[in-house]
Amino acid sequence: MDLETGFSHIHLKKQSWKTVLTLAYQSLGVVYGDLSTSPLYVFKSTFAGDIEHSETNEEIFGALSFIFWTLTLVPLLKYVFIVLKADDNGEGGTFALYSLLCRHARVSSLPNCQLADEELSSYRKEIPTLALSSFGSRLKSTLEKYRVLQRFLLVLALVGACMVIGDGVLTPALSVFSAVSGVELAMAKEHHKYVEVPVACIILIALFALQHYGTHRVGFLFAPVVVLWLFCISAIGLYNIIHWNPHIYQALSPVYMYRFLKKTQSGGWKSLGGILLCITGSEAMFADLGHFSQLSIQVAFTSFVYPSLILAYMGQAAYLSQHHVIENDYQIGFYISVPKNLRVPVLLIAILAAVVGSQAIITGTFSIIKQCSSLGCFPRVKIVHTSSKFHGQIYIPEINWILMLLCLAVTIGFRDTKRMGNASGLAVITVMLVTTCLMSLVIVLCWQQSVFLAIAFVVFFGTIEALYFSASLIKFLEGAWVPIALSLVFMLVMYVWHYGTIKKYEFDVQNKVSVDWLLSLGPTLGIVRVRGIGLVHTELVSGIPAIFSHFVTNLPAFHQVLIFLCVKSVPVPHVSHEERFLVGHIGPREYRVYRCIVRYGYRDVHKDDVEFEKDLVCSIAEFIRKQKDETAPDRKRADGEIGSDDEVMTVVGTPSTHLEGVHMCTDGQDGPEVQEIRTAPTNQVKKRVRFVVPESPKIDDGSRAELRDLMEAREAGVAYILGHSYMKAKQGSSLVKKMVINLGYEFLRRNSRPSTDSLTVPHASTLEVGMVYHV
Numbered sequence: 001m002d003l004e005t006g007f008s009h010i011h012l013k014k015q016s017w018k019t020v021l022t023l024a025y026q027s028l029g030v031v032y033g034d035l036s037t038s039p040l041y042v043f044k045s046t047f048a049g050d051i052e053h054s055e056t057n058e059e060i061f062g063a064l065s066f067i068f069w070t071l072t073l074v075p076l077l078k079y080v081f082i083v084l085k086a087d088d089n090g091e092g093g094t095f096a097l098y099s100l101l102c103r104h105a106r107v108s109s110l111p112n113c114q115l116a117d118e119e120l121s122s123y124r125k126e127i128p129t130l131a132l133s134s135f136g137s138r139l140k141s142t143l144e145k146y147r148v149l150q151r152f153l154l155v156l157a158l159v160g161a162c163m164v165i166g167d168g169v170l171t172p173a174l175s176v177f178s179a180v181s182g183v184e185l186a187m188a189k190e191h192h193k194y195v196e197v198p199v200a201c202i203i204l205i206a207l208f209a210l211q212h213y214g215t216h217r218v219g220f221l222f223a224p225v226v227v228l229w230l231f232c233i234s235a236i237g238l239y240n241i242i243h244w245n246p247h248i249y250q251a252l253s254p255v256y257m258y259r260f261l262k263k264t265q266s267g268g269w270k271s272l273g274g275i276l277l278c279i280t281g282s283e284a285m286f287a288d289l290g291h292f293s294q295l296s297i298q299v300a301f302t303s304f305v306y307p308s309l310i311l312a313y314m315g316q317a318a319y320l321s322q323h324h325v326i327e328n329d330y331q332i333g334f335y336i337s338v339p340k341n342l343r344v345p346v347l348l349i350a351i352l353a354a355v356v357g358s359q360a361i362i363t364g365t366f367s368i369i370k371q372c373s374s375l376g377c378f379p380r381v382k383i384v385h386t387s388s389k390f391h392g393q394i395y396i397p398e399i400n401w402i403l404m405l406l407c408l409a410v411t412i413g414f415r416d417t418k419r420m421g422n423a424s425g426l427a428v429i430t431v432m433l434v435t436t437c438l439m440s441l442v443i444v445l446c447w448q449q450s451v452f453l454a455i456a457f458v459v460f461f462g463t464i465e466a467l468y469f470s471a472s473l474i475k476f477l478e479g480a481w482v483p484i485a486l487s488l489v490f491m492l493v494m495y496v497w498h499y500g501t502i503k504k505y506e507f508d509v510q511n512k513v514s515v516d517w518l519l520s521l522g523p524t525l526g527i528v529r530v531r532g533i534g535l536v537h538t539e540l541v542s543g544i545p546a547i548f549s550h551f552v553t554n555l556p557a558f559h560q561v562l563i564f565l566c567v568k569s570v571p572v573p574h575v576s577h578e579e580r581f582l583v584g585h586i587g588p589r590e591y592r593v594y595r596c597i598v599r600y601g602y603r604d605v606h607k608d609d610v611e612f613e614k615d616l617v618c619s620i621a622e623f624i625r626k627q628k629d630e631t632a633p634d635r636k637r638a639d640g641e642i643g644s645d646d647e648v649m650t651v652v653g654t655p656s657t658h659l660e661g662v663h664m665c666t667d668g669q670d671g672p673e674v675q676e677i678r679t680a681p682t683n684q685v686k687k688r689v690r691f692v693v694p695e696s697p698k699i700d701d702g703s704r705a706e707l708r709d710l711m712e713a714r715e716a717g718v719a720y721i722l723g724h725s726y727m728k729a730k731q732g733s734s735l736v737k738k739m740v741i742n743l744g745y746e747f748l749r750r751n752s753r754p755s756t757d758s759l760t761v762p763h764a765s766t767l768e769v770g771m772v773y774h775v
Contacts, residue, residue, distance in 0.1 A: 023296030024303075028230075029222025031288045031297060032305050033357030034171055034281030035075070036230055039312045040178035040350060042067065043320070044333040045274030045421035050267040053332060057321045061251035062260020062268070064317040066275045068252045070464075071309060074432070075282040078461050080301055083286050083435060084294045086442050089122045091573035091603060092289030094160035094431070095371045097438040098153070099602065102571040104445045105143045107150040109375060109498070110569060111505040114541055116649060117599065120579055122572040135451045136444045153441075158377060158494050160434035161368050162487035163427045164283075168365030169406040169486060170424040171280065172207065172358035176200050178417050179354035182335040182347035200411050203351065207358055208404035212395050214386025222356050229353035232346055234308035236338055237315025245318035252314075272471035273480075276425040278313070281357065283431050287364060290573065290603065365403065366396050367603075374569040374602040376501045377494045379752035385605065410482065419479030426472040427483035433465050493748065500727060500745030503775040505539055512543035519587045527556040531716035533617075534559035537723070541566055541597055544586075547723040547769045561713040562593045563620065567600070574601040578653040581616075583623035585648075589706055592713075594620055597649065617714055619652040624706050625699050626650060717765065722754070724768040727775060741775060 043063065051059050088096035102108040103123060117123060143149050177200045241248055261268045285297050319337040338346050372378035384395040414420050436458060443454040472480055538545040545564070552558060564586065582597040596616060600606055627650070699707075727749070729741040 020293070020296050020299060023292045024300035025223055025227075027223075027288070027292045027297055027300045028226045028305070029224075029356060030291060030360055031284050032230075032281065032300065033222065033226055033353065033360045034175065034284060035279070035357075036226055036233075036281075036305065036309070037175050037179070037350070037353050037357045038278050038280050039233055039309065039316065040181075040334045040354070041174060041417045041421055042274060042278045042313070043316055044178075044417055045277055045425075046271050047332040048271075048274060048418040048421075050270040050274075051264045053320060053324060055324050058256070058259050058263050059268075060317050060320050061256045062264075063271070063275060064248070064251045064313060065254060065256040066260065066272070067278045067313050068310060069254060069257070070275065070279055070468075071306065073464060074279050074461070075285065075301065076306060078436075079282055079285050080298050082457070083439060084289060084297065086439060086446070087289055087294070089573050090290050090293075092285075093283075093287040093368070093371075094157050094164070094434060094438065095368070095375070095602060096286075096289075096573065097435065097442055098157040099571045099573070100446050101143075101153065101438065101441055105140045107143050107153055108571050109150070109154045109377070110571060111376075111502055111539075113570070114597075116582060116651075117570045119651075120570065120572060120575060120599070122574060122576070122601070123570070136448060139441075140445060154377075154498075155491075156434055156437060158372070158491060159487065160431050160438075161372055161377075162490040162494070163430045163434070163483060164287075164368050165365055165490055166483040166486040167280075167424065167427040167431070168361050168403055169410060170420060170427055170483065171361045172204060172403075173200075173407050173410045173414075174417065174420040174424050175354035175357050176203050176207075176351070177411055177420060178334075179347070179350040181333065181417065182343060182350065197412060197415055201408055203355065204358075204407055204411065205404065207355060208362070208400055208407070211362065211400050212384065212386065212397070214395065222359070225349070225352045225356050229349050230304065230308040232349055233312035233315075236342070236346070237311035237313070237318075239339070240315035240319045240337055241311070243318075244322045248314050248318040248321065251317060269471055270474055272468055273422055273425050273475050276429055276468040276472060277421050278309075279432075280424060280428045281361075283428070283435065284360065284364065286435070287368075288360075362400075362403065363394075366394050366399060369396060369399055370394060371602045372494065374600070374604075375571075376569070377498045379493070379497050379748045380754070382753055383606075406486070414479060422472065422475040422479035423482040425468070426475075426480045427487075429465055429469045429472055430483070430487075433462070433469060436461050436465060492744075496740055496744040497748055499740060500749070503741065504725065504727060504773055507773045507775050508538070508540055508545060509543075511546040512540055513546065513549045514543060515586055517549075518544055518593070519591075527552055527558050529560045530557055531713060532559040533561045533563060533710075533713045533716075533718045534721055535616075535718055536562065536564050536721045538564055538566055539568070540564075541568070542595075545723065547721070547771055550771060551721065551769050559713065559719060560592060560716075561710055562591075563616070564593075564595045565598070565616070566596070567598045567606070569602055570599050572601045573603040575599045575604060579651055581619040581652040582649040583619055583652050584650060585627070589624075589627070589702065592706070592709060594623075595649070596620065613718060617710065621707055621710060622652050623650050624703050624710065626652075627703065720766045722766060722768050724770045726770070726772045728772060730774045 046063050047053055047059070053059055084092070086092075086097060086100065088099050091099075103118075143153070177196065180196050180200045180203070183195055183199070264271070285301065289297065316334065316337045320332065323336075334350075335343055335347070369378055369381065370383060373380055381396050381398050384397065386395050410420065410423070414423075440454040440458045443449045443457060444451055474480075476484070536545065536548055538547070548564075580599060582595075582599065584595050585591075586593040586595055596619065598616075727741050727745055729738040733741075
């Protein structure tokens with residue numbers, strides 16, 4: 001349930017306790033589903049073969065001590081009290097940290113960045129008055145100077161993203177399979193293993209098959225399910241503590257960790273891979289920060305989730321400390337500590353909780369892939385918005401079915417929680433290590449704190465996570481190879497796509513036509529101007545794309561109004577509607593040639609309905625109305641790659657938010673009682689268009705004529721001119737480059753969505769201009 005646009009602004013406002021508690025309650029179903037189901041499999045994975053439960057109880061007490069201090073130091077101390085503060089305008093996650101670094105050190109991977117982007121309200125730095133320390137300044141200049149460091153930073157962020165995707169495969173399999181494993185207590189051992197896998201697969205297939213309906217229909221059930229589950233495990237844990245071992249609290253002492261490692265030695269170290277699973281889902285507290293607020297997540301975890309989990313683990317340890325006869329391999333599992341008369345209802349609640357936790361990680365995987373695609377690091381995929389109220393709830397069909405197949409393969413292939421836990425643990429701890437590394441840079445560059453504080457953060461938390469990482473990595477042949485293999489595949493796809501995208505943009509920049517060439521053609525551009533609007537889609541923010549010159553050279557005719565449209569992403573989570581459009585003239589106004597740059601944040605929803613075309617035309621009309629004010633503060637220079645293309649751009653809001661601006665109406669619609677500009681009557685029967693213009697300020701005759709031409713062109717229709725490029729490596733290129741470009745990138749391009757897919761371009765009005773790019 002990804003409520004991107006729902007609560008991203010809340011952290012900026014003073015909240016009432018009612019609001020905080022409401023958000024804290026809602027966060028239980030979205031953020032903590034995965035973390036709350038970890039008691040299902042932690043002890044079972046810990047005692048899966050590396051260590052044995054003995055009469056002395058040192059193993060159980062040591063494992064409990066490790067679980068307690070791991071939950072206290074990583075989710076509570078690191079995430080709740082430190083990492084949550086590193087938000088990017090209210091957004092969290094790996095890409096939020098990367099975005100912060102990109103803006104503070106100019107290391108963005110996006111090729112078409114402009115200085116005008118830095119004037120966005122969400123782009124501005126939070127602490128502009130403080131100067132960086134000498135070390136911070138040197139670090140900043142070093143990052144900006146060396147491209148290899150910038151690529152390493154991007155790769156680091158992508159590794160974290162790939163591991164999140166891998167977790168999207170492993171967590172549903174592990175959670176559902178662990179929940180279903182409760183049936184083993186209700187039937188003979190030789191039978192239950194033939195029931196667990198089919199039941200788990202059926203639940204997983206149903207889970208993925210229902211994704212396209214969205215979570216908003218059943219999302220209101222998520223929080224009650226998790227609340228009920230946490231209440232169950234904490235109540236059962238409290239019962240076990242009182243009934244079996246009231247002195248289990250003594251095992252929370254760190255002394256038992258020392259005794260545990262001293263007795264078990266290498267086996268105990270390897271078993272840390274199972275203990276690690278107690279913090280699966282902790283990263284969701286930061287990744288889902290934009291959906292809620294810092295305070296609500298802190299309140300939910302510290303007041304309810306953390307105590308419930310501690311009681312659950314203490315209860316399991318208390319029960320096991322009094323039961324040492326291991327008759328079956330499931331005697332260490334979760335359900336054995338549940339009273340017999342409660343096992344069936346707890347089993348049903350556990351399955352529901354596992355589904356909720358799986359749903360959260362699946363939706364999070366969709367979100368991270370959308371962010372990668374926005375930053376040009378993943379092939380374009382179809383994004384379906386499953387809710388009209390919460391635009392952040394998305395569904396990606398291709399990724400959904402790939403995740404389902406991989407999830408079923410893991411479930412059928414492993415058929416036990418031990419190897420699934422090894423795989424999931426490595427994915428989880430890798431994401432945490434990436435967060436720790438990026439946070440150290442944020443502390444120095446963004447928070448402008450001492451380098452010693454950053455070093456202390458890395459050493460303290462990095463040591464803990466490195467210990468768990470080594471324990472997980474040693475299980476490479478026992479399941480830990482899965483997230484590594486998945487990450488390598490996704491990293492290869494991301495690298496090939498990003499490399500090809502950069503090379504394509506560089507070709508566009510090197511082969512673009514100067515604006516001087518366009519101006520030398522005169523007002524008619526040297527060609528026949530026909531009625532209508534010609535919308536040329538390009539990635540360039542300055543200059544004339546090569547596809548335009550290629551087109552007019554072969555067909556010397558074009559539309560009376562020409563718009564060069566660039567839809568681009570900027571390294572901020574959201575761009576407000578008031579700052580969405582940058583509009584400017586190319587050449588004198590009588591040429592009727594415009595450039596429009598549409599800016600989106602990496603978590604923004606691209607306008608994917610017919611309103612986009614209307615907003616685009618209205619933004620140009622508003623620019624025409626305001627253009628006489630050449631010294632307006634909202635006019636920016638479009639700093640492209642070549643300084644000779646000197647264009648002045650104006651920030652224009654969308655009509656939906658800029659109510660005092662120009663609005664467009666068709667016949668049969670009533671507009672406000674203000675100035676109207678209509679087209680001259682014609683004998684043709686077609687929909688008439690008129691602009692509703694505010695009374696103040698008055699517009700001059702030249703602007704009025706320009707608006708009339710724009711309306712006439714809009715009535716005649718809009719034609720979309722798209723570049724259809726084919727990439728080929730230049731002669732003399734290395735074999736690796738030829739394989740990457742000719743095979744890898746071209747395969748991904750042919751099987752991905754076009755760049756204008758989100759604009760719902762009508763096929764009847766589309767004209768594609770084919771070109772071969774030799775890069």
